[in-house]
Amino acid sequence: MSVSEKDFHISAPTTLRAGEVTFTVHNEGPERHEFIVAHVGANALPLRTDGLTIDEEAIQKDEVGELEPGEPGAVRQLTLKLAPGRYVFFCNMAGHYLGGMRHEVVVQ
């Protein structure tokens, strides 16, 4: 499944079929971006005390997959086994989540 990241937006389908999914992540830049997949409940993701980044330690058990910051122009793949539920794709570099790089997906 193709995912496109750019300043400061993630483009991807909003629904997915459960099971093994391979994400092909295109960083269209110009910034470096992470690709983190987290399972979320009804609540929003918690912020750290800096107010700018998601507290990844707090959602550690919900984080199902992650790609470290990739260079602009890079294409990387991430294969995950997704159970049905609500998921958020986001980049957790300072300000990027709040700046718009979050994308909700429903896996059925």
Added chain:
Amino acid sequence: MQRLRSILHLRRARAFRPFASGGGRIVVAILTTFALMFTLSVVLSVLATEHSRGRAKVVEVAARQRTLAERYVEDVLLVQSGRRADPQALGEILRSSAEALLNGGVAPSVHGDDDETTLPAASGSALRGQLAQEVRLATDLTSMGSAILAHRPMSAVALTGGEHIEAADPVERLRVVAALTSNTSLNATTTIASNTDSNIAQLLTMQIALGVGGLLVSLLLAWGLIAATRRRTVHFRSLVNFSTDLVAVLGVGGCRYASRSLSALVGRPERELLRAGFDECVHEDDRAKVHAACATGSPRELGFRMLNSAGEWRHLEAHVTDLRSDRHVAGVVLNARDATERVLLERDLAQQAERDKFASQLIEALEMADDENGAYDVVERAMTDISPQTPMELLLSDSSRAHLERVATSPSAGAPACPVQSPFSCAAVRRGSAVVFDSSDALNACPKLRDRATGPCSAACVPVGFMGHALGVLHATGPDGAPPSAEAVEQLTTLATQAGARIGTVRAFEKTQLQAATDGLTGLPNRRTVQTKLRSMIKAGHAFALAIADLDEFKKLNDKFGHEAGDRALRLFAQACTSVLREGDLVGRWGGEEFVLSLSGLDAARGAAVAERVRVRLSESLGGGHPPFTVSFGVTDSRQSDTLEEIVQIADAALYESKAQGRDRVTVGAPGVELVDLEPASVDGHAEDPQAAEGELDGSSNLRSERRASERSHHGALHAAVDEDNPAPQGAEIR
């Protein structure tokens, strides 16, 4: 395959160039390669350093942006809370710096921190993308800040960096944008730094590539140089080692190099010729010359001798090249060749020339010797020429060829005194060639050398011959064990040959002359000889009496008793004549049974007396069964005419008178005078006392008168007539 092999072969068969000056070009190429690599490396390093210096400023400014973005939010908050701050100026610096980082230009100074910095435009699309985003975010940040401070609604601020901020609180929004700006700045700085890293890595790679490339090229060139040098060395070695030229390098401490050819010539391995080894092989007499050439480099051409392993002296002719100042050689180079054959040939030729000269001088000298004694004299002088210290002698056979007698002796060294008696008891004569005896004590020595008074000796004996006939031997002796040299023997042989030829020729010539001048039957001079002698006596004014004798009734004798008896009669008469005649008188056969007697210094009368004695002697000698015969004489003397013919005519007429008077008598004749024959009994004394007769002619007129008186008493008419015709002193006239 064949083709490939031939190509390979062609490639291998390079030009034979032992003296090519190649190498230099390869060395230049190696040095050029190194220089090129070095220059490239330096240029790259300089460029990289220059680039890094600019990069450091860029990194500094890029990193500053992050701080500036955070300080901007603080300053906005401080101003909102009524504190003193200048967010506007800071925002301007933030924005200008972002612009400068992207497009190049001046990044303003931050008060109290740093100075203005001029930056180059960013390169690389990723970095430029990030910096462009930074510019947009910085613009969004300062726009939001300005809106907050001016209390304008946030919604009026258009965001250009792609942010989608949900928070409504202006300060919250400002912080998010500041965080984005800060993060972008960090990323840009990281990109710039990593670009620098990759630049350095590239530089390193290039340096390594350059180094490896340069090394490879240099190794290749060096390999080429080594190969070319080795090829030339092999070429050169092949020239030197297989050259027939003998090469040696002599320097301090002796020989420093000896070529293979030289060691082959001398028959010693090269190492034995090095240092003092060379010198030891050089002839003692030539060492000083070789040393001088090594010390001075001259003369350019040098001749010397070297001893080879066979113990022979080889004559070397060397060209001397002075390379003492050449530090690679540091010596004198001798390029020599073996000239032994030529030197020996020249020596042989010189010796041959010397021998030829000796021979030609000898021949000339011998040709000038007109008799045997002259030839002996030449032989003696030649002996001194050959070797003044060597006793020598020439022993020749006499006419009987039975006895050897010494005819020449070395004037300076005497005769070896060989006791050999006859030619054929001499070993050299028997053998017909020269014989050399090393020692008289040797078993095979000539027995005639033993027990000489001078002790043991060596000897050379050379036979002397002519036309295959042995004439004698030339004998030379030397100290025991040291016989005359081969050269001396050669010269002795020349002397023997030439002396033999000359002496043989002289002997043959004398014999021929004698035969031509002699009557074969009687051994007396023949008519022509007698005529010649008498004419020369007349010409010289020598007086003589002339008698013509004719055997009486010789034809009858021949007829009756045969020619043998006739011949014997002629010989008997010849013997009678020679037994009576004095030295200086002459008797010859005139022809047939006629003889002529010339009696030196006598007048006709005395001549008649001598003739009478011959007549008597003949009659006395007859006996022993020989048929008797007589002889008639006609006598006159040289006063009677100036010409032989007339004198002979007068004598002839007197002879005729003797015959007419009854033969067996002597008649004195004179022109126009009555001929009187002498009675046999009336003649006496002449031959018995020739001196007396001479004395009479030379003596006083008284004595002569007395004799005349005595003669007159016997032959009055004749003497009277003589006296009448030639009155006064006849003797004086004769004289």
